[in-house]
């Protein structure tokens with residue numbers, strides 16, 4: 082399905098979801114509700130799950146959140162990772178609450194003894210840890226040595242922590258290096274991937290909102306994924322977390338690494354030949370077909386110039402004309418429809434097709 086040869090990493094299990102070792106690349110996001118508000122958090126997890134999120138991370142900023150995790154975990158349709166910073170007791174509490182995995186940045190947990198406590202508890206529960214490194218958790222000594230939070234500094238920190246944790250006899254982990262800079266993200270993950278065989282969680286952190294966030298993330302992740310690096314991904318956007326999932330699938334689908342559980346749209350950019358309001362048409366169709374959870378390829382073309390070719394590649398297509406559209410199924414003309422009825426007729430055609438497959 083994909084031209085990409087993925088790097089073989091160790092496989093871990095996060096609450097029943099396999100990561101690494103040839104498993105499909107896992108799509109993740111993080112809730113932005115107050116974790117102490119169990120119902121609101123679960124409502125968001127349900128929405129994420131509905132969009133295809135396979136693992137969710139919840140912030141654990143205090144003890145009440147760590148306790149709330151028990152109920153969240155009990156009712157969540159997908160595995161829950163506790164996201165803990167600074168306070169090792171919260172990590173222990175989250176493990177006690179049944180978290181499927183705990184994310185820590187060992188560099189901000191404090192002493193090694195505290196990291197050891199977390200590792201011990203995870204080991205006893207048989208759950209993995211996500212070992213994270215970012216510029217905020219980087220040791221001062223490495224920042225000095227490398228003149229800032231460079232890729233080499235991040236890699237040395239991650240590699241060092243992995244070694245220390247292995248020395249405790251713990252190997253059930255995935256590793257992530259996060260940077261808000263796509264170039265640093267690429268370089269550090271490339272280097273780290275050469276050094277370790279643990280599954281890598283990849284993403285550009287604090288990428289920004291919509292356009293810049295998506296472009297930065299896709300720029301970095303495309304390079305890494307093309308090199309076979311990355312076992313689980315998150316696209317971090319200053320947007321509703323649910324939207325991150327759509328972008329993850331769009332990216333993985335584009336590279337042939339996962340199939341979208343939604344309509345795969347192909348549409349023309351429009352030009353001087355256009356005689357139909359294609360931009361509005363595509364917008365409306367996206368809205369009206371958002372309930373389709375099957376990988377159906379749809380082409381919406383402004384005129385017949387490219388419509389014939391594209392419609393052969395698509396399951397269903399529209400070829401625009403002067404105030405009408407031609408509906409096409411598997412390359413064969415179905416009927417000619419007035420522009421005013423085009424959306425309704427095409428939605429009907431797609432829904433019927435989905436019933437058939």
Ligand code: SF4
Nearest residue numbers: 349351352383384386
């Ligand atoms: S499909 Fe037709 S309208 Fe759309 S960009 Fe191509 S030539 Fe122009």
